Amino acid sequence: MPIQVLMPALSPTMxxxxxxxxxxxxxxxxxxxxxxxxxxxxxATMEVEATDEGVLGKILVPEGTAAVPVNQVIALILxxxxxxxxxxxVVAAMPPPAAAPAPAPxxxxxxxxxPAAAPAPAPAAPAASAAPAPSPRPxxxxxxxxxxxxxxxxxxxxxxxxxxxxxxxxxxxKRDVEAAVxxxxAAPAPAAAAPAPAAAxxxxxxxGAAPYTEVPxxxxxxxxxERLTYSKQAIPHYYLTVECALDTLxxxxxxxxxxxxxxxxxxxxxxFIVRAVALALAKVPAVNASWGDDAMQxxxxxxxxxxxxxxxGLVTPVVRDAARKGLAAISTEVKELGARARDGKxxxxxxxxxxxxxxxxxMFGIHEFAAIIxxxxxxxxxxxxxxxxxxxxxGALAVATMMTCTLSADHRAVDGAVGAQxxxxxxxxxxxxxxxxx
Amino acid sequence: MAETSFxxxxxxxxxxxxxxxxRAAQLGxxxxxxxxxHLGGICLNWGCIPxxxxxxxxxxxxxxxxxxxxxxxxxxxxxxxGKVVQxxxxxxxxxxxxxGFLLKKNKVTVFxxxxxxxxxxxxxxxxxxxxxxxxxxxxxxxxxxxxARSLPGLEPDGKLVWTYKEAMVxxxxxxxxxxIGSGAIxxxxxxxxxxxxxxxxxxxxLPRVLPVEDEEISAFAxxxxxxxxMTIHTGATVKSLKKAADSVTATVEKDGKTFELTxxxxxxxxxxVGNVEDIGLEDTAxxxxxxxxxxxxWSRTGEPGVYAxxxxxxxxxxxxxxSHEGVICVERIAGVPGVHPLDKALVPGxxxxxxxxxxxxxxxxxxxxxxxxxxxxxxxxxxNGKAIALxxxxxxxxxVFDARTGELLGAHMVGAEVTELIQxxxxxKTLETTEAELMHAVFPxxxxxxxxxxxxxxxxxxxxxx
Numbered sequence: 001m002p003i004q005v006l007m008p009a010l011s012p013t014m015x016x017x018x019x020x021x022x023x024x025x026x027x028x029x030x031x032x033x034x035x036x037x038x039x040x041x042x043x044a045t046m047e048v049e050a051t052d053e054g055v056l057g058k059i060l061v062p063e064g065t066a067a068v069p070v071n072q073v074i075a076l077i078l079x080x081x082x083x084x085x086x087x088x089x090v091v092a093a094m095p096p097p098a099a100a101p102a103p104a105p106x107x108x109x110x111x112x113x114x115p116a117a118a119p120a121p122a123p124a125a126p127a128a129s130a131a132p133a134p135s136p137r138p139x140x141x142x143x144x145x146x147x148x149x150x151x152x153x154x155x156x157x158x159x160x161x162x163x164x165x166x167x168x169x170x171x172x173x174k175r176d177v178e179a180a181v182x183x184x185x186a187a188p189a190p191a192a193a194a195p196a197p198a199a200a201x202x203x204x205x206x207x208g209a210a211p212y213t214e215v216p217x218x219x220x221x222x223x224x225x226e227r228l229t230y231s232k233q234a235i236p237h238y239y240l241t242v243e244c245a246l247d248t249l250x251x252x253x254x255x256x257x258x259x260x261x262x263x264x265x266x267x268x269x270x271x272f273i274v275r276a277v278a279l280a281l282a283k284v285p286a287v288n289a290s291w292g293d294d295a296m297q298x299x300x301x302x303x304x305x306x307x308x309x310x311x312x313g314l315v316t317p318v319v320r321d322a323a324r325k326g327l328a329a330i331s332t333e334v335k336e337l338g339a340r341a342r343d344g345k346x347x348x349x350x351x352x353x354x355x356x357x358x359x360x361x362x363m364f365g366i367h368e369f370a371a372i373i374x375x376x377x378x379x380x381x382x383x384x385x386x387x388x389x390x391x392x393x394x395g396a397l398a399v400a401t402m403m404t405c406t407l408s409a410d411h412r413a414v415d416g417a418v419g420a421q422x423x424x425x426x427x428x429x430x431x432x433x434x435x436x437x438x
Numbered sequence: 439m440a441e442t443s444f445x446x447x448x449x450x451x452x453x454x455x456x457x458x459x460x461r462a463a464q465l466g467x468x469x470x471x472x473x474x475x476h477l478g479g480i481c482l483n484w485g486c487i488p489x490x491x492x493x494x495x496x497x498x499x500x501x502x503x504x505x506x507x508x509x510x511x512x513x514x515x516x517x518x519x520g521k522v523v524q525x526x527x528x529x530x531x532x533x534x535x536x537x538g539f540l541l542k543k544n545k546v547t548v549f550x551x552x553x554x555x556x557x558x559x560x561x562x563x564x565x566x567x568x569x570x571x572x573x574x575x576x577x578x579x580x581x582x583x584x585x586a587r588s589l590p591g592l593e594p595d596g597k598l599v600w601t602y603k604e605a606m607v608x609x610x611x612x613x614x615x616x617x618i619g620s621g622a623i624x625x626x627x628x629x630x631x632x633x634x635x636x637x638x639x640x641x642x643x644l645p646r647v648l649p650v651e652d653e654e655i656s657a658f659a660x661x662x663x664x665x666x667x668m669t670i671h672t673g674a675t676v677k678s679l680k681k682a683a684d685s686v687t688a689t690v691e692k693d694g695k696t697f698e699l700t701x702x703x704x705x706x707x708x709x710x711v712g713n714v715e716d717i718g719l720e721d722t723a724x725x726x727x728x729x730x731x732x733x734x735x736w737s738r739t740g741e742p743g744v745y746a747x748x749x750x751x752x753x754x755x756x757x758x759x760x761s762h763e764g765v766i767c768v769e770r771i772a773g774v775p776g777v778h779p780l781d782k783a784l785v786p787g788x789x790x791x792x793x794x795x796x797x798x799x800x801x802x803x804x805x806x807x808x809x810x811x812x813x814x815x816x817x818x819x820x821x822n823g824k825a826i827a828l829x830x831x832x833x834x835x836x837x838v839f840d841a842r843t844g845e846l847l848g849a850h851m852v853g854a855e856v857t858e859l860i861q862x863x864x865x866x867k868t869l870e871t872t873e874a875e876l877m878h879a880v881f882p883x884x885x886x887x888x889x890x891x892x893x894x895x896x897x898x899x900x901x902x903x904x
Contacts, residue, residue: 146870148845155843168776174845174870213809 001141002076002090003052007061009070010039010046017041018066019074024056030077037063037074054079058087082141085257088266145172152177158184162363183309184364220313231375235291236411239370242423246386246401249433256327264328269403270306270360271331273383275436277358278302278322278330280425287422288355290376291413297376305354305374306334308341315341316374318354327437362386368404378413379422382406403430441547444470446771447561447575448764449553449717452479453757454748455581456537458764463544465772470573471546472553472563477537479583480749481757483530484603489626491526492606493790496633500792507829517634519611526606549573555718559743562718577743577771580731581764582717584710584749591678592618592706598686599679599704602627612636612702616688618676620647622789624707625663629791632668639669639699641676641690648789652801652850654816658834659852662793679704712750735779737767745771759785786864788857793833796860799848799867802838811841813873815897817889819853821904824884830854835893837863844872849893855886862890873898 007017020038024030035047036056057078061068068074076087143160145153149172153160156177163180165172217225249272257266281288281302290297302323305316317337319330340346357374362385371382384404391400405426409419429436444467448459451473462469476483495517505512541548551565553573561578563571586601588594594601600608605627613636617628620642632638640647640663646656647663647670663670674692687700711729723740725732731746733739739746745767748760762780769777786798805812819825819833833853840847849863866876873894881891895901 147872147875148843148870151843151872166776166778211809211811 002057002078002082002087003054004073004090005036005048005050005075005077007068007070007072007074008039008046008048010041014041014070016067016069019061019063019068020045022059022063023047026056026059028056030054030056050077052077052079054082057082057084058091060091086141088262091262143172144170146174148174149177152181156181159365179311180309183311183313218312220315224313227375228372231373235373235375237370237373237408238411238416238419239406239408240416240419240423241368241404241406242427244403244405244427244430245391246403246430249430250386250401252433265331267327267331269362269386270358270383271327271334272430272433272436273360273381273405274304274306274319274322274330274334274358275325275327276426276429276433277356277381278304278319278325279429279436280422281356282323283425284418284422286418287379287409287414289378289413290355291378291410292376296413299355302356303354305351305357305377306337307357307359307374308338310342310344312344315346315351316354316357317341317346317351356380358383362403368406370406371408373408373410378410379419380408381426382408441468442571442573444468444547444573444575446470446577446579446768447472447553447573448579448581449561450479450581450583450748450750451477451537451541451548452581452583452748452760453481454583454750454760454764455479455579456541457761458579458581458747458768459546460540460544461765462768462772463546465768465774467577467768467772469546470549470575471541472549472551472561472573474550474552474565476534477541477548478530478534480585482533482537484606486757487533488526488530488606489602489630490790491529492522492630493626493792495522495525496630497792500633504829519608519634522634523607552716554716555722555741555744557718557721575743577745579737579764579767580717580739580744580746580750581748581760582713582750583760584712584729584755586706587709587711588706589708592676592704592708594706595681598681598684599706601706605705608703610702614701614703615639616641616676616686616699616701616704617707618704619643619707619709620670620672621649621707621709622787624705625659625789625791627705627707628663628668632663632666633792637669637701638667639701640671641674641688642670642672643675645673647672648795650787651789651795651797652836652838652848653803654836655795655797655834655850655852659791659793659795662832662852663791666792710749710755714750736770737763754782754785754787756785756787784864784868786860788860790857793830793853794856795852796856797848797850798860798864799846800838801848801850802836805838805840805847810847812847813839813841813897815839815893815895815901817892817896817901817904819886819889821892822884822886822889824886824888825854827884828854828886835859835889837890837893837897839873839894839897844874846871846873846876849890853886859887859890862887 010017017039020040022037023035030036030050031053032050034050036050037048039046039048054077056075058076061074076090078084144165145160146167150160152174158177158180160172163172163176166176167173253267253269253272260266285298288299288302301321304319304322306319307314307316319333322330337350354377356377357380359371359380360383361369362383366384368384369382371380373380382405386401386403388399389402390397391402407419407423446462446467447470448455449472451471455471456477459469459471481487499517502512502515549563549571551563551570554562555578556562559574559576559578561573561575562569563573596604602623611634612631615631615636615638617624617638617640620640624640625648628638628640646653647660648656660670671690671692674690677689677691677696680687685700685702686704687698688704689696689698712731714726714729714731719726722744724744725740730752731739731750733746733751737745737747747763747767749755766777766780783799786796789795802812802814815837817835820831825831825833830853833856836850837846838848839845846863846867849860851860876894881888892901892903
């Protein structure tokens with residue numbers, strides 16, 4: 001995570017100052033002790049020295065800006081090994097200056113929300129860390145977590161990079177790990193759900209029964225249990241797995257994101273997946289269907305559900321008419337739905353219905369998995385991590401970024417060959433991503 | 439007429455209310471505080487602070503009595519009860535003035551009167567039965583506190599049967615004293631009067647003294663009190679009090695048998711009740727459960743725009759809990775990002791009897807009842823150089839860990855100055871430290887705090903000094 005340079009207080013009573021001059025430009029190397037900029041108050045002008053090493057990644061407050069509040073972030077320094085892409089996530093996650101404490105006396109009461117409208121106590125997760133997109137934190141980024149959170153995560157086999165922190169300054173604390181473990185269990189991934197018997201605490205009761213605490217079921221938990229039990233018992237699942245090469249897609253994504261600029265939409269790999277699923281469903285409409293007692297229901301519109309792990313359990317908000325939406329529109333919608341899903345603020349029409357579901361556990365480093373179908377849908381695509389793997393290319397061993405996807409399909413509605421056609425179409429779009437820009 | 443429209447009005451100027459008001463003002467809310475009696479509330483005027491002043495006098499007196507142990511000579515030692523009380527009142531007065539200054543500095547408008555909700559964000563303030571202001575506010579925080587509970591047949595009369603209030607300003611030194619209730623309030627007064635020479639008897643209805651503390655700590659304190667000359671009856675009930683001109687005869691029932699006890703004075707310290715009367719709760723959606731207002735984790739009551747904090751609400755009934763709850767309530771209202779509800783397992787408790795008792799988090803038994811497999815560490819004061827040098831070799835520091843995760847679940851202490859030590863474990867718990875960081879931390883020598891380290895080491899079989 002880039003280092004934040006804050007507006008310093010030059011005296012105990014200083015509340016704001018002017019940013020007079022930057023001595024470093026974006027992209028300049030910075031080492032500890034270098035003069036970064038000059039700050040002036042009504043009393044004095046003072047040089048601000050860097051306390052960290054790296055590259056000045058972004059200047060957030062241009063020179064000549066007056067009345068910059070103390071502790072506002074004025075620049076970001078990239079540490080060694082960090083790439084500039086991480087800047088945007090930080091900028092996006094930063095609260096707008098107005099949200100800072102100690103607002104102007106007149107402004108505060110007016111903007112003070114009533115409790116009903118106040119921000120939900122649920123962790124305000126930065127979108128990047130818990131969103132269902134294969135975007136773990138860049139390697140080497142420092143993760144702030146309490147000692148207990150680290151130990152609980154290690155015990156649960158959970159990668160802290162995939163956990164959003166709700167403690168002071170985004171620190172990961174016990175409750176975040178507990179929520180992440182619970183959310184992982186809620187995801188339709190049987191492999192992740194079953195706690196290994198060996199990890200259970202040693203029994204204390206003479207009969208050998210392990211001690212436990214009872215957590216009453218929430219309504220959501222009950223619904224998840226009921227629907228997935230029904231699905232696994234009533235739907236004859238079969239599974240088809242395909243490997244997709246991602247290098248071209250990643251290159252295209254990089255180009256598009258570079259062109260998008262600071263205000264543009266930053267596309268994730270997951271956005272491409274959702275778009276490819278939508279187009280593949282349009283091409284093989286038999287998969288976009290539900291088994292009914294008397295007739296097959298073939299959907300006339302492509303509505304794709306995206307599985308989102310929330311502290312309370314799994315929810316699947318719907319991207320409506322996804323085949324007619326571009327990557328940017330899908331990206332914006334998925335981010336927005338995901339954020340509200342985690343805050344528990346989705347409207348029923350936003351998570352009900354849908355013809356097909358995408359579940360992505362790539363950010364947890366899951367190689368591949370087979371998921372349970374989200375009834376009454378007939379198919380679900382389980383997406384694994386994008387990872388560099390040895391592949392045979394033109395008869396020689398090469399390294400490529402690969403992603404394994406597994407289709408779970410309802411054999412009553414979708415025969416194996418039809419499922420295979422769908423995956424073929426999907427793989428074609430992913431490996432030749434320009435075709436999905438059309 | 440002063441301004442009557444505010445963003446926030448706080449009713450009650452105790453440690454919950456005045457802190458909430460100052461925090462609200464810091465956050466830019468236009469804030470008023472309504473207080474009917476003393477700024478600083480019971481805590482500062484009739485509770486925490488003046489009792490600490492009294493107990494300090496008792497402590498110095500104890501040291502004087504044992505001057506010989508330190509190679510010192512003190513002859514004709516004694517005390518003037520009036521002056522001891524006078525000092526205690528002066529301390530309270532000084533701090534009361536200080537609170538007024540802090541509120542003024544933060545531009546909180548103070549109304550000296552009694553507040554009563556009138557619905558829809560309205561609050562009527564009266565003094566001596568006359569209305570002095572009608573305020574309106576988007577948010578009203580009730581922080582009216584609590585008062586001594588009175589049991590039928592044992593009602594305090596202020597002369598022979600005291601509450602904490604009379605006990606704090608005694609006009610005579612009772613030769614013998616019965617304290618009913620061995621919670622923090624009862625046991626602190628028992629300690630004070632015992633040190634000054636009263637013949638003190640404590641009657642506790644529960645099976646042990648300081649019933650909220652860890653059982654081992656209760657037992658340790660019980661022994662120490664008896665060694666100092668107190669008589670303690672646990673699992674016992676005072677059935678009735680018969681008053682004479684200058685004495686009271688109590689009928690005490692224990693193990694199915696009754697006996698009589700005649701004492702000069704009685705202190706009733708059988709708990710508290712919330713001040714829920716005459717503040718306009720009747721016509722609101724606010725729920726009251728056993729004299730305490732029911733709130734959610736953000737201190738919201740059933741009535742929109744009305745909040746309640748501190749002793750008026752659920753336990754623990756401690757000044758620092760009230761303050762912290764007030765700050766969280768206000769920050770939530772002001773939309774400060776990153777605010778979390780109060781975790782009551784992080785609220786320490788301190789009792790200033792002799793020896794002192796302090797704790798934070800779960801007792802060993804509570805931890806087991808919640809399904810934790812525990813590791814428990816203990817370290818006695820007798821193994822600590824500083825404790826010996828201070829002449830305070832009696833005490834115990836006990837730590838309770840989750841055996842699986844190493845989470846510090848609770849810490850329990852009895853002995854000299856432990857009320858000043860407990861916060862170390864409080865910070866550790868708040869930062870979610872495990873035994874590894876506590877073992878890794880360097881504790882300065884020679885201090886009592888070294889025992890906090892040793893207790894952690896002991897829990898994991900690595901103790902050095904026993």
